[in-house]
Amino acid sequence: MSATAPDAPSGRATADLEADVIIVGAGPAGSAAACHMASAGLDVLLLEKTSFPREKVCGDGLTPRAVKQLAALGVPFDGDGWIRNRGLRIIGGGVRLELPWPELASYPGFGLVRTRYDFDLILAERARACGAKLLERTNVREPLVDERTGRVQGVVATGPDGEQVRYRAPLVVAADGNASRLSVALGIRKRDDRPMGVAVRTYFDSPRHDDDYLESWLELWDDTGGRRTLLPGYGWVFGVGDGTCNVGLGILNSTSAFQEVDYRSLLKRWTQSMPEEWGFTEENRRGGVRGAALPMGFNRTPHYSRGLMLVGDAGGMVNPFNGEGIAYALEAGAIAADVAVQALSRPTVQTRERTLMRYPDVLRDAYGGYYTLGRYFVKMIGNPEFMKYATRYGLPQRTLMRFALKMLANLTEPSHGDAMDRVINGMSRMAPTS
Ligand SMILES: Cc1cc2nc3c(=O)[nH]c(=O)nc-3n(C[C@H](O)[C@H](O)[C@H](O)COP(=O)(O)OP(=O)(O)OC[C@H]3O[C@@H](n4cnc5c(N)ncnc54)[C@H](O)[C@@H]3O)c2cc1C
Numbered sequence: 001m002s003a004t005a006p007d008a009p010s011g012r013a014t015a016d017l018e019a020d021v022i023i024v025g026a027g028p029a030g031s032a033a034a035c036h037m038a039s040a041g042l043d044v045l046l047l048e049k050t051s052f053p054r055e056k057v058c059g060d061g062l063t064p065r066a067v068k069q070l071a072a073l074g075v076p077f078d079g080d081g082w083i084r085n086r087g088l089r090i091i092g093g094g095v096r097l098e099l100p101w102p103e104l105a106s107y108p109g110f111g112l113v114r115t116r117y118d119f120d121l122i123l124a125e126r127a128r129a130c131g132a133k134l135l136e137r138t139n140v141r142e143p144l145v146d147e148r149t150g151r152v153q154g155v156v157a158t159g160p161d162g163e164q165v166r167y168r169a170p171l172v173v174a175a176d177g178n179a180s181r182l183s184v185a186l187g188i189r190k191r192d193d194r195p196m197g198v199a200v201r202t203y204f205d206s207p208r209h210d211d212d213y214l215e216s217w218l219e220l221w222d223d224t225g226g227r228r229t230l231l232p233g234y235g236w237v238f239g240v241g242d243g244t245c246n247v248g249l250g251i252l253n254s255t256s257a258f259q260e261v262d263y264r265s266l267l268k269r270w271t272q273s274m275p276e277e278w279g280f281t282e283e284n285r286r287g288g289v290r291g292a293a294l295p296m297g298f299n300r301t302p303h304y305s306r307g308l309m310l311v312g313d314a315g316g317m318v319n320p321f322n323g324e325g326i327a328y329a330l331e332a333g334a335i336a337a338d339v340a341v342q343a344l345s346r347p348t349v350q351t352r353e354r355t356l357m358r359y360p361d362v363l364r365d366a367y368g369g370y371y372t373l374g375r376y377f378v379k380m381i382g383n384p385e386f387m388k389y390a391t392r393y394g395l396p397q398r399t400l401m402r403f404a405l406k407m408l409a410n411l412t413e414p415s416h417g418d419a420m421d422r423v424i425n426g427m428s429r430m431a432p433t434s
Contacts, residue, residue, distance in 0.1 A: 016166040019045040019133070020344055022155055023173040024140045024182055027056070028326050029312025030175030031123035032333025033340075035073050038131035040341040045167055046132045047157055049139040052124055056116035057290045059201055060246045061085075061214050061238045062326060063409050064107040069330035075126055077112055083241030085111045085214050088405055092218030093391035097398065099405045104413050111214060113238050113246070136160070142185050143172065143308065152186065152307035171340055171356070173309045175333070178295045180314035188310065190300050195320045195378040197233065197294035200263045201248025203240070203286040204271070206279040211239035218391050220249055220270065224260050230388055231257060232381040234323075235270055244286055245278075247271060250294060250323045254382025264289045296320040296378070297371040303360040311336045317367070320374030321408040328367070335362055368433025370410060 021037055023030045026048035034046040062070075070077055086109075087100035101109050114122075128134045137160035144154040144166060154168035174182040183189075190196075217235040221228055233251035240246055249267055251258060267289060271280040299316030303309065311317075312329030319328060339362060343355035380386050394400055403420050406412055412421035 016154065016168045017045065019043045019167065019169045021045070021171045021173060021340055022047065022167050022169040023132075023175055024155060025049075025174070025176035025312075025314070026052075026124045026127070026134060026136075027120055027175060027177060027312065027329065028123055029314070029317075029329035029333050030173065031120070031127040032069065032073060032330040033173055033175060033311055033336045034127035034132035034134075034333075035123075035130040036334050036337030037340055038127065040337065042341060042344060044127075044132040045169065046124070046127055046134045047138045047140055047155070047167070048124065048134065048136050051136040052121035053118045054120070055287075055290075056120055057199075057201060057292045058116040058246075058326075059199070059236055059238055059248055059323075060113050060115050060119070060240060061236065061324075062112040062114065063324060064101050064104075064109065064111055064411060065324070065327035065409065066330060067108045067110065067112055068106075069327060069334070070112075071108070072334065073123070073126055073330070075122060077114075081114055081118065081242070083113045083210065083239060084212065085113065086212050087111075087214070088409070089213040089215045090218060090395065090401065091215065093395045095395040097395060097401055098213055099401055101409075102402075102406055102411050104411060104417075106413055107411055113214075113240055115240055115242075115246070138165075140176070140182060143182055144168065145186075145306075150306055155182070170307065170352075171309065171344065172307060173311055173336060173340075174314045175311045175329075176314055178293045178313045180300065180310065182308065183300060183310055183314055186305060186308055188300060188302065188305060188308075190295065190316070191298075194299035194316060195296040195375055196253045196299060197250050197296060197318070197323055198253075198258070198263060198291060199248055199250030199294055199323065200267050200289055200291035201246055202267070202289040203244040203246055204280045205243055205284040205286060206239075206245040208237065208245050208278055209239045209243050210241055211237070211245075214238055217270075218395070220251070220266065222257055222261055222266060224257060224262070229255070229257050230384045231255065231261065232378070232387060235267075245280075247280060252320075252378050252382065254378045255384075263291055294318045294323050294325065296323075297375050298363075298367070301360070303363055304356055307356075309336050309340070309356070309359055315363075319410060320371060320378050321410070324409070331366075332363065335359070335366065338362075364433045369428040369431035372431040372433065373427060
């Protein structure tokens with residue numbers, strides 16, 4: 001099958017472009033979904049408003065969970081531009097602890113760093129190589145909705161030359177990021193009972209650029225209003241391997257300080273407090289300080305409605321424990337593809353719809369309990385006393401911190417794991433999935 005234009009060989013008399021699936025947004029979620037769907041033989045249109053390569057605000061850190069998905073997509077990660085890491089270094093409460101990624105059969109024992117500047121390009125090219133049709137500089141304006149059924153039938157977009165184009169498909173995927181204009185247009189809004197974070201980052205030329213550990217600083221102090229408050233969040237230093245470090249911080253909305261904090265100045269004060277030889281100075285700064293939201297714990301639902309699937313940040317799929325979003329965007333892309341491929345092979349509209357309606361359940365089964373635990377965690381660390389206690393007494397306990405790493409990075413063996421894995425999996429299973 002291939003996308004059909006008005007003068008296409010099939011001679012279909014339509015002014016619109018058609019496909020089996022339209023995916024809006026070629027970030028990690030959209031490109032992963034496109035790659036898996038096209039590999040299964042679906043005719044996929046991947047619409048992206050920017051053109052690659054392009055800057056994307058991110059920490060650029062990939063845990064073993066994300067690496068596993070890159071392998072599943074057939075993305076080679078051995079060459080130039082990739083730098084491996086062996087684990088997480090945690091700094092706080094006067095303690096500096098190096099925790100290697102857990103040894104698991106289900107996940108690789110290493111993470112990666114690659115700037116989003118070309119990471120997203122690599123993924124989009126991979127989607128294209130799998131057979132998806134990628135259209136850049138194509139800004140999707142609104143969904144095309146059938147007036148009679150209320151079902152999404154496609155999208156209206158503005159093309160590179162300002163032309164308005166209508167694209168039609170029986171299934172549309174919103175992979176358009178945190179703001180997800182497409183979801184909003186269908187009335188699917190953010191939930192304020194779910195955690196939200198804000199993160200800012202910049203790059204510095206630094207001798208620490210080839211660090212083989214991801215580094216995370218647990219103590220971020222805010223002095224707003226003359227009071228010193230320990231903030232719920234963390235700062236990071238991720239060596240990019242190209243002479244620079246990605247340095248940033250993220251804060252959760254579980255504290256009253258959330259609205260008031262000046263994130264850029266907090267980042268500045270924090271980096272100024274670091275050893276001078278690391279080079280995190282104004283002269284060494286490469287590019288601006290830029291920030292964006294972290295939509296967590298399924299903060300936009302339902303994930304399927306009337307012909308529209310939500311994937312990645314559009315569906316609020318960032319892990320509330322650690323702010324990681326790329327792995328979940330890639331995984332959700334694979335899950336969405338699996339459901340879509342099955343649905344589109346069903347013979348009737350009813351059976352197709354019944355299969356698509358399974359998508360939110362599959363996501364809930366995969367992450368629901370774990371994200372509920374993440375919501376409790378976000379509430380707990382919103383209490384500065386808990387944070388102080390945890391950093392002072394928890395950090396020095398190496399076994400406890402190995403457990404914390406597995407829990408926070410969601411890295412356990414799904415079955416036949418060790419005692420820690422069984423406790424974490426058991427808690428996730430027991431937690432309500434709503
Ligand atoms: C400061 C910061 C640091 C972070 N650090 C990390 C980290 O180190 N590791 C990690 O795993 N996660 C990190 N995250 C989270 C991570 O960046 C996101 O979870 C991830 O990008 C989600 O991928 P996505 O494909 O769902 O959305 P996005 O990456 O946002 O992609 C959405 C795409 O849709 C396109 N688009 C939007 N609207 C339209 C439209 N109307 N028409 C066409 N195209 C459209 C956009 O241009 C974009 O390409 C960080 C986030 C922030 C803000």
